[in-house]
Amino acid sequence: MEFIKEFTNFLMQRKKFWLLPIIVILLLFGILLIVTQNSVVAPFIYTLF
Amino acid sequence: MLLLGISAYYHDSACALIMDGEIIAAAQEERFTRIKHDPRFPHYALEYCLSTAGVSLAELDHIVFYDKPFLKFERLLETYIAFAPKGFKSFSTSMLLWLKDKLFLKNSLQNELSLHGDRDDLAKILLFSEHHMSHAASAYYPSPYDEAAILTMDGVGEWATTSIAIGRGREIEILKELNFPHSLGLLYSAFTYYTGFKVNSGEYKLMGLAPYGVPRYAQAIMENLVDVKEDGSFRLNMDFFGFCTGLTMTDERFAALFGGPARTGEELLTSRHMDLAASVQSVTEEIILRITRSIATETGLKNLCLAGGVALNCVANGRVLREGSFKNIWIQPAAGDAGGALGAALAAYHLNFGNERKPADGRDRMKGAYLGPSYSQPEIEERLRALGALFDTVDDEQLLQRCVDDLAAGKAVGFFQERMEYGPRALGARSILADPRRAEMRSQLNLKVKFRESFRPFAPAVLSEDAGNWFDLPVDSPYMLLCAEVIEGKRRTMIQNEENLFGIDKLNAVRSEIPAVTHVDYSARVQTVHRETNPRFHALISLFKEKTGCPVLVNTSFNVRGEPIVCTPEDAFRCFMGTDIESLAIGNCYLEKSRQNPSLRRDYRHAFELD
Numbered sequence: 253m254e255f256i257k258e259f260t261n262f263l264m265q266r267k268k269f270w271l272l273p274i275i276v277i278l279l280l281f282g283i284l285l286i287v288t289q290n291s292v293v294a295p296f297i298y299t300l301f
Numbered sequence: 302m303l304l305l306g307i308s309a310y311y312h313d314s315a316c317a318l319i320m321d322g323e324i325i326a327a328a329q330e331e332r333f334t335r336i337k338h339d340p341r342f343p344h345y346a347l348e349y350c351l352s353t354a355g356v357s358l359a360e361l362d363h364i365v366f367y368d369k370p371f372l373k374f375e376r377l378l379e380t381y382i383a384f385a386p387k388g389f390k391s392f393s394t395s396m397l398l399w400l401k402d403k404l405f406l407k408n409s410l411q412n413e414l415s416l417h418g419d420r421d422d423l424a425k426i427l428l429f430s431e432h433h434m435s436h437a438a439s440a441y442y443p444s445p446y447d448e449a450a451i452l453t454m455d456g457v458g459e460w461a462t463t464s465i466a467i468g469r470g471r472e473i474e475i476l477k478e479l480n481f482p483h484s485l486g487l488l489y490s491a492f493t494y495y496t497g498f499k500v501n502s503g504e505y506k507l508m509g510l511a512p513y514g515v516p517r518y519a520q521a522i523m524e525n526l527v528d529v530k531e532d533g534s535f536r537l538n539m540d541f542f543g544f545c546t547g548l549t550m551t552d553e554r555f556a557a558l559f560g561g562p563a564r565t566g567e568e569l570l571t572s573r574h575m576d577l578a579a580s581v582q583s584v585t586e587e588i589i590l591r592i593t594r595s596i597a598t599e600t601g602l603k604n605l606c607l608a609g610g611v612a613l614n615c616v617a618n619g620r621v622l623r624e625g626s627f628k629n630i631w632i633q634p635a636a637g638d639a640g641g642a643l644g645a646a647l648a649a650y651h652l653n654f655g656n657e658r659k660p661a662d663g664r665d666r667m668k669g670a671y672l673g674p675s676y677s678q679p680e681i682e683e684r685l686r687a688l689g690a691l692f693d694t695v696d697d698e699q700l701l702q703r704c705v706d707d708l709a710a711g712k713a714v715g716f717f718q719e720r721m722e723y724g725p726r727a728l729g730a731r732s733i734l735a736d737p738r739r740a741e742m743r744s745q746l747n748l749k750v751k752f753r754e755s756f757r758p759f760a761p762a763v764l765s766e767d768a769g770n771w772f773d774l775p776v777d778s779p780y781m782l783l784c785a786e787v788i789e790g791k792r793r794t795m796i797q798n799e800e801n802l803f804g805i806d807k808l809n810a811v812r813s814e815i816p817a818v819t820h821v822d823y824s825a826r827v828q829t830v831h832r833e834t835n836p837r838f839h840a841l842i843s844l845f846k847e848k849t850g851c852p853v854l855v856n857t858s859f860n861v862r863g864e865p866i867v868c869t870p871e872d873a874f875r876c877f878m879g880t881d882i883e884s885l886a887i888g889n890c891y892l893e894k895s896r897q898n899p900s901l902r903r904d905y906r907h908a909f910e911l912d
Binding site for chain 1: 371372378379382396400404405407408424
């Protein structure tokens with residue numbers, strides 16, 4: 253939570269809102285990668301891509 | 302107020318601890334882990350800093366990281382977007398790293414710090430300083446000036462690659478910056494890569510290679526690679542570089558412009574490589590000279606402070622001193638990223654918390670850069686005994702006398718005394734010393750002691766009071782960061798055959814009374830040795846002068862190629878037993894190679910990955 257707060261503050265201060273969609277997509281992919289590492293759901297995720 | 306500065310995760314991680322603005326301890330992690338340029342979290346350096354100050358993690362007021370990860374991430378993203386779809390491979394590699402780790406740096410730092418003690422407010426006490434502000438603070442606050450212009454130049458931090466600032470009292474005001482990808486450090490690194498040396502470590506080899514060549518490519522660099530304005534501001538032509546989109550520094554167009562592919566590994570160095578080195582060195586000097594002249598004109602200041610990796614280019618620094626417009630210059634000895642740890646802590650102390658800076662008293666506040674670990678005499682003896690070393694414990698006078706006798710007899714002497722140096726240079730605390738009057742000493746040290754390339758020059762350590770009698774150096778150079786020429790009176794007249802020598806063969810000519818430390822262009826990377834900061838080293842050179850008339854010694858770092866400078870007595874003994882160093886002085890212990898058990902000898906030549 254603290255990370256999201258700090259990153260939002262950073263974007264507000266830098267006024268780089270156009271980066272937000274890219275960052276959100278990247279973070280979602282990142283979370284997916286981390287969740288699926290050594291996980292039983294990994295084979296199902298792989299079939300989606 | 303106790304502040305800890307940390308630099309980590311890129312290269313040369315380090316820690317520095319300051320107490321009420323005074324520097325108490327600072328060290329690079331590589332010295333403890335024995336991995337050159339170790340980028341990992343500096344656990345050992347941190348423990349060392351805390352124990353030296355006699356404090357625990359809980360007693361620290363704040364911990365300051367030397368750059369801002371979000372800003373760096375912003376730069377990476379914007380750069381990849383600007384060059385898309387080129388660079389997808391590099392993008393995916395680096396994004397994985399960032400999304401898994403680097404973006405959550407604050408969490409990582411908290412996790413690592415929690416290993417050093419219980420503290421539940423780590424998130425609150427962690428601060429982040431901008432990369433170039435850390436460099437600027439490391440250059441200005443410890444300097445001997447109350448007011449100075451500050452120039453920081455490196456590869457890249459977050460966005461900035463070159464910053465110009467003014468330091469007055471406790472304030473630092475950044476006046477202007479040049480941003481990525483237009484970077485003098487990266488231009489130099491591109492040529493480091495192209496001539497077959499390792500980026501981030503081989504730059505000083507390229508600088509050492511430059512005097513063998515002719516700057517015949519300088520015009521091509523100025524016309525094609527970099528557009529330099531009168532005030533020294535510049536833009537790189539990104540058509541020739543690969544660092545924004547690829548995983549290499551240069552691309553095919555760069556290779557085509559300079560007549561062939563990049564040199565690889567240990568491939569033979571040719572005159573072309575020497576000319577390339579001379580060319581990029583000459584362009585670098587030209588840019589730095591223009592920048593410093595324009596800063597002097599704009600600010601009207603007489604003092605200049607330098608930091609950032611480019612400030613380790615002592616040849617350029619020497620030219621700024623001689624040909625620039627500043628009366629005095631001071632260079633942070635840990636000018637690279639390791640020094641960012643110190644700068645981050647100092648920036649927080651003065652800028653964030655508003656603490657006043659003590660007025661200058663003519664001396665800098667780096668304590669000679671002797672900020673690392675030291676060992677008591679009983680501790681040294683105990684450690685050496687445990688290693689099976691045979692040694693004599695002698696008093697100061699005997700120790701110095703034995704060392705001087707060995708030096709005068711042409712032996713290489715390991716000199717390990719008191720606190721280790723902070724920064725990349727050995728300054729007489731972790732040094733290998735030799736007689737500079739011997740012409741054969743350079744190749745002997747390069748090939749048998751340091752196991753490194755034969756073209757590499759060695760630096761002189763000279764008594765500060767005698768420096769002007771040997772080198773064209775009007776100021777002190779305590780940190781070996783200024784190059785100066787050997788004065789005419791100490792040079793030897795060359796015969797025609799010697800004048801005509803070419804490339805590496807230039808090494809064969811004896812150019813001065815101290816040939817082992819006189820480079821092929823008569824330059825030398827001088828360290829002036831001061832009684833106030835290193836009395837024992839000063840006494841040693843004084844005794845050598847008494848015996849030989851020469852107040853100069855060869856001073857090279859106590860390590861072999863690819864090895865971090867030794868830190869502990871054990872490291873020193875291992876290096877001693879693995880090389881042709883003939884005697885060793887650790888504290889008041891004197892060791893001779895011939896007396897040691899031969900079974901303790903080891904193959905040291907292949908012990909470290911080549912740099």
